Amino acid sequence: MGPQDMKVPCWRLHALSGDLRDHWAVWVNGNWRLTFTFEGENAILLDYQDYH
Secondary structure, eight states: OOGGOOOOOOGEEOOOOGGGGEEEEEEEEEEEEEEEEEEEEEEEEEEEEEEO
């Protein structure tokens, strides 16, 4: 499993850039996102944040 397996339209999965360039995010509500990185098939470094 990886980012390609999480391409569900309602999640709005997208790769981040800048200081978070190795992270991915899914939309939660408003500016809030669940951000994470992948290690193999596992999502790690999970965070719930408003990074905008």
